[in-house]
Amino acid sequence: MKCARCGSENVSVQTEMVGGKAKLRKTGCLWSIGRLCLILCTCGLWLLVGKRKGTNNIKYKNRTVCICQNCGNKWYLN
Numbered sequence: 001m002k003c004a005r006c007g008s009e010n011v012s013v014q015t016e017m018v019g020g021k022a023k024l025r026k027t028g029c030l031w032s033i034g035r036l037c038l039i040l041c042t043c044g045l046w047l048l049v050g051k052r053k054g055t056n057n058i059k060y061k062n063r064t065v066c067i068c069q070n071c072g073n074k075w076y077l078n
């Protein structure tokens, strides 16, 4: 790996997470009681549904960042 600006090989490669958007939902008292009822009514099936929904809310993309230790030049590989 060589820096495009100064030609130094003293470049650190890092992985950066971008585009991570977490939708924060307010979990009130009523919601937790309602959820508990749903879990009991569906014999725990609701827990699986809820988990799946929770993980889908956050999307992360990994980008490779190269930073030149010599001149401070920063660029992305992908």
Ligand SMILES: [Zn+2]
Pocket (backbone or CB within 6 Å): 003, 004, 005, 006, 007, 008, 068, 069, 070, 071, 072, 073
């Ligand atoms: Zn450089």
